[in-house]
Amino acid sequence: xxxxxxxxxxxxxxxxxxxxxxxxxxxxxxxxxxxxxxxxxxxxxxxxxxxxxxxxxxxxxxxxxxxxxxxxxxxxxxxxxxxxxxxxxxxxxxxxxxxxxxxxxxxxxxxxxxxxxxxxxxxxxxxxxxxxxxxxxxxxxxxxxxxxxxxxxxxxxxxxxxxxxxxxxxxxxxxxxxxxxxxxxxxxxxxxxxxxxxxxxxxxxxxxxxxxxxxxxxxxxxxxxxxxxxxxxxxxxxxxxxxxxxxxxxxxxxxxxxxxxxxxxxxxxxxxxxxxxxxxxxxxxxxxxxxxxxxxxxxxxxxxxxxxxxxxxxxxxxxxxxxxxxxxxxxxxxxxxxxxxxxxxxxxxxxxxxxxxxxxxxxxxxxxxxxxxxxxxxxxxxxxxxxxxxxxxxxxxxxxxxxxxxxxxxxxxxxxxxxxxxxxxxxxxxxxxxxxxxxxxxxxxxxxxxxxxxxxxxxxxxxxxxxxxxxxxxxxxxxxxxxxxxxxxxxxxxxxxxxxxxxxxxxxxxxxxxxxxxxxxxxxxxxxxxxxxxxxxxxxxxxxxxxxxxxxxxxxxxxxxxxxxxxxxxxxxxxxxxxxxxxxxxxxxxxxxxxxxxxxxxxxxxxxxxxxxxxxxxxxxxxxxxxxxxxxxxxxxxxxxxxxxxxxxxxxxxxxxxxxxxxxxxxxxxxxxxxxxxxxxxxxxxxxxxxxxxxxxxxxxxxxxxxxxxxxxxxxxxxxxxxxxxxxxxxxxxxxxxxxxxxxxxxxxxxxxxxxxxxxxxxxxxxxxxxxxxxxxxxxxxxxxxxxxxxxxxxxxxxxxxxxxxxxxxxxxxxxxxxxxxxxxxxxxxxxxxxxxxxxxxxxxxxxxxxxxxxxxxxxxxxxxxxxxxxxxxxxxxxxxxxxxxxxxxxxxxxxxxxxxxxxxxxxxxxxxxxxxxxxxxx
Numbered sequence: 001x002x003x004x005x006x007x008x009x010x011x012x013x014x015x016x017x018x019x020x021x022x023x024x025x026x027x028x029x030x031x032x033x034x035x036x037x038x039x040x041x042x043x044x045x046x047x048x049x050x051x052x053x054x055x056x057x058x059x060x061x062x063x064x065x066x067x068x069x070x071x072x073x074x075x076x077x078x079x080x081x082x083x084x085x086x087x088x089x090x091x092x093x094x095x096x097x098x099x100x101x102x103x104x105x106x107x108x109x110x111x112x113x114x115x116x117x118x119x120x121x122x123x124x125x126x127x128x129x130x131x132x133x134x135x136x137x138x139x140x141x142x143x144x145x146x147x148x149x150x151x152x153x154x155x156x157x158x159x160x161x162x163x164x165x166x167x168x169x170x171x172x173x174x175x176x177x178x179x180x181x182x183x184x185x186x187x188x189x190x191x192x193x194x195x196x197x198x199x200x201x202x203x204x205x206x207x208x209x210x211x212x213x214x215x216x217x218x219x220x221x222x223x224x225x226x227x228x229x230x231x232x233x234x235x236x237x238x239x240x241x242x243x244x245x246x247x248x249x250x251x252x253x254x255x256x257x258x259x260x261x262x263x264x265x266x267x268x269x270x271x272x273x274x275x276x277x278x279x280x281x282x283x284x285x286x287x288x289x290x291x292x293x294x295x296x297x298x299x300x301x302x303x304x305x306x307x308x309x310x311x312x313x314x315x316x317x318x319x320x321x322x323x324x325x326x327x328x329x330x331x332x333x334x335x336x337x338x339x340x341x342x343x344x345x346x347x348x349x350x351x352x353x354x355x356x357x358x359x360x361x362x363x364x365x366x367x368x369x370x371x372x373x374x375x376x377x378x379x380x381x382x383x384x385x386x387x388x389x390x391x392x393x394x395x396x397x398x399x400x401x402x403x404x405x406x407x408x409x410x411x412x413x414x415x416x417x418x419x420x421x422x423x424x425x426x427x428x429x430x431x432x433x434x435x436x437x438x439x440x441x442x443x444x445x446x447x448x449x450x451x452x453x454x455x456x457x458x459x460x461x462x463x464x465x466x467x468x469x470x471x472x473x474x475x476x477x478x479x480x481x482x483x484x485x486x487x488x489x490x491x492x493x494x495x496x497x498x499x500x501x502x503x504x505x506x507x508x509x510x511x512x513x514x515x516x517x518x519x520x521x522x523x524x525x526x527x528x529x530x531x532x533x534x535x536x537x538x539x540x541x542x543x544x545x546x547x548x549x550x551x552x553x554x555x556x557x558x559x560x561x562x563x564x565x566x567x568x569x570x571x572x573x574x575x576x577x578x579x580x581x582x583x584x585x586x587x588x589x590x591x592x593x594x595x596x597x598x599x600x601x602x603x604x605x606x607x608x609x610x611x612x613x614x615x616x617x618x619x620x621x622x623x624x625x626x627x628x629x630x631x632x633x634x635x636x637x638x639x640x641x642x643x644x645x646x647x648x649x650x651x652x653x654x655x656x657x658x659x660x661x662x663x664x665x666x667x668x669x670x671x672x673x674x675x676x677x678x679x680x681x682x683x684x685x686x687x688x689x690x691x692x693x694x695x696x697x698x699x700x701x702x703x704x705x706x707x708x709x710x711x712x713x714x715x716x717x718x719x720x721x722x723x724x725x726x727x728x729x730x731x732x733x734x735x736x737x738x739x740x741x742x743x744x745x746x747x748x749x750x751x752x753x754x755x756x757x758x759x760x761x762x763x764x765x766x767x768x769x770x771x772x773x774x775x776x777x778x779x780x781x782x783x784x785x786x787x788x789x790x791x792x793x794x795x796x797x798x799x800x801x802x803x804x805x806x807x808x809x810x811x812x813x814x815x816x817x818x819x820x821x822x823x824x825x826x827x828x829x830x831x832x833x834x835x836x837x838x839x840x841x842x843x844x845x846x847x848x849x850x851x852x853x854x855x856x857x858x859x860x861x862x863x864x865x866x867x868x869x870x871x872x873x874x875x876x877x878x879x880x881x882x883x884x885x886x887x888x889x890x891x892x893x894x895x896x897x898x899x900x901x902x903x904x905x906x907x908x909x910x911x912x913x914x915x916x917x918x919x920x921x922x923x
Contacts, residue, residue, distance in 0.1 A: 648742050815896070
């Protein structure tokens with residue numbers, strides 16, 4: 001072994017040693033392709049019976065494939081830490097996600113100092129963005145780590161292209177511009193991370209696939225195939241086709257990059273490395289989602305660790321052993337499989353430094369220079385490899401030891417039991433004792449775990465380290481009381497009894513509220529606020545302070561009726577104790593901005609002048625599946641309508657959390673619904689509060705979990721408090737200065753000329769020329785089957801039951817919509833406006849209608865001439881959704897934008913729910 005120099009005083013000798021390899025030759029280029037969640041067995045060259053990966057297989061054929069290469073972590077970020085820094089992720093004092101690599105040197109910095117042009121394209125996951133925010137395609141990294149050119153790219157949605165085609169196109173462009181070299185480029189793909197699409201054109205390449213499950217082993221059957229059938233009720237063949245199509249598209253993109261190297265004459269002097277960051281993720285139903293019915297993309301997670309036990313998040317072999325291929329023509333042996341050398345992602349940095357003649361101080365790194373092994377020498381580095389999540393694991397050549405203080409430690413003999421099925425700790429006590437002693441010594445050498453801001457269910461501590469006194473605020477446990485100026489005051493005492501005391505006493509213990517929360521009483525450097533004030537809220541502050549009266553409205557879906565709202569109401573009363581407040585609750589379950597833009601007149605504007613409006617719609621616009629255009633038109637309709645009736649009205653736009661949006665942030669993408677709403681907010685100067693991003697970042701810090709603490713889209717008391725506290729921090733900032741007189745908000749030109757800013761609801765009786773349709777007041781919805789929502793079926797409905805039933809409607813304005821009840825017998829209608837071509841609209845909601853009579857609004861036409869009278873014709877077709885049992889059309893309201901008539905027969909008796917279960921106030 002050509003041992004690395006470890007004495008600092010001899011560092012200059014190390015410089016000479018590393019340089020000697022490249023003195024007589026041109027510095028090699030380096031291309032590092034990193035797949036995401038790709039299993040050890042997911043490539044043809046690693047034994048997959050059905051994968052089509054000719055380009056990666058070609059890399060292996062013209063290079064060396066390693067079968068004992070290990071990731072440094074079992075999730076995305078820890079693994080990348082090892083590759084980039086040659087440091088174990090648990091050796092960092094602070095979370096990389098919050099603080100980056102701090103002062104730790106990276107491979108890109110070293111190569112950059114050695115004259116390399118450096119680039120990074122695709123996924124990031126190695127540190128925060130500017131301002132402590134999540135890195136996205138719009139928010140650059142806070143630190144560049146010596147990388148000259150960074151493009152963080154999200155997955156493509158175009159199903160005629162591979163998800164990572166944009167990443168490879170950017171990398172190819174970088175290579176072309178730096179072909180005179182030397183260059184180093186990270187090409188970090190999203191494939192095969194969730195979510196894997198089911199509708200790409202590449203599935204056709206596997207159209208005849210029939211999976212022989214016996215080829216994959218028992219772990220695959222239990223952890224993937226059975227779940228596909230039992231939890232998802234889907235075909236293993238179809239899910240496997242979707243997965244392999246995704247991997248095929250990655251391989252094809254790699255092929256295009258390799259071809260470009262050939263065309264530029266760079267292949268001979270370019271080191272190409274291919275790896276995955278860790279093992280494959282499971283395809284089990286995501287229990288973190290409030291409702292995942294119909295979301296079949298998770299079922300496509302058919303990654304295979306080649307029979308090994310475990311996968312992503314687990315430290316068994318299937319989680320940490322990864323594919324690793326190196327090609328360097330004329331240097332790395334061709335068509336070779338190294339089955340003996342145990343290598344690690346920690347070795348990546350020192351090995352590349354050796355091969356590129358780049359000086360480095362080995363004392364700063366944990367990995368070893370294994371350049372000789374890459375170049376063909378058959379040796380095994382002398383060391384143990386370690387991993388740690390809650391407990392530690394170690395690998396000593398063929399022995400694997402797992403510390404588990406809950407179920408007992410495990411020792412596996414990988415020679416005879418590579419799948420880690422037989423615990424031999426009792427059979428080999430001396431080996432077990434020796435390995436445990438090594439693990440304990442390594443574990444004790446680590447810094448304390450990077451701590452969350454304040455762990456859940458623990459008293460917050462002051463800067464001196466002493467617990468703060470418990471001081472729950474009346475009606476808001478654990479919160480400091482605020483005076484009118486927004487300053488915090490602590491007050492000793494228990495929660496005052498009241499009308500909710502009985503309900504509180506019946507709560508389950510796990511639902512009780514803690515004395516303090518992780519985000520409270522924190523004064524450190526981590527980001528705590530996720531809002532943009534834009535034009536602020538000074539009008540409402542002045543009105544509340546000076547007139548001693550105020551009207552506040554809460555508009556949104558079912559979450560609007562939950563306890564966070566009462567906490568905010570209590571806070572407003574405490575800030576302005578002399579003000580007489582009127583509060584309007586206008587939350588309607590399962591509805592978003594589309595219905596909101598038409599009902600705002602009835603539920604808010606007709607109730608009097610509103611000074612402050614809280615609007616929440618991001619959850620339902622996502623779950624309903626609104627397009628970006630519809631999101632903008634709905635939200636702009638609400639904001640513009642509100643401001644037109646009262647130009648002084650202040651508005652707060654809130655983005656509440658659901659797992660779809662959390663997954664977008666996990667994939668380094670700002671959710672489309674938030675982008676759409678923020679576009680409206682910026683245009684009209686409306687403050688926005690992105691609680692989704694806050695929850696995502698706090699979960700990543702380790703402050704709490706979605707499953708155990710937040711507990712879903714309808715949050716637990718813990719989540720309700722977070723919502724209330726986040727809103728209160730926004731109000732703290734907005735009202736931190738003295739009040740100023742009221743200034744009318746500007747109403748600029750429309751963002752979208754088709755926005756529904758003059759929406760109103762009309763009773764179904766305005767329809768004319770009824771043919772088979774009739775207005776009914778006591779429809780027997782239960783006769784269809786399915787759950788009937790209280791408050792909706794009681795409304796008069798315009799009902800048609802059979803194909804050919806029709807009606808007409810005369811109206812004036814720019815848009816027409818129907819609010820329907822879609823149950824198990826919902827049908828398909830077609831409609832025409834002013835004699836135009838007929839357009840179909842399926843009323844059946846696939847995720848829900850088979851089991852629930854769901855309220856849903858459909859825009860039939862918009863963008864019409866607002867000054868003309870229009871004629872709408874509607875008829876029921878003979879077609880049916882595949883899950884529907886009938887053809888009916890049940891219309892509760894018509895929505896018209898711009899019609900001058902005054903609606904009649906649409907009033908409701910008021911909101912009757914609190915702590916909503918999803919029912920609306922249509923009573």
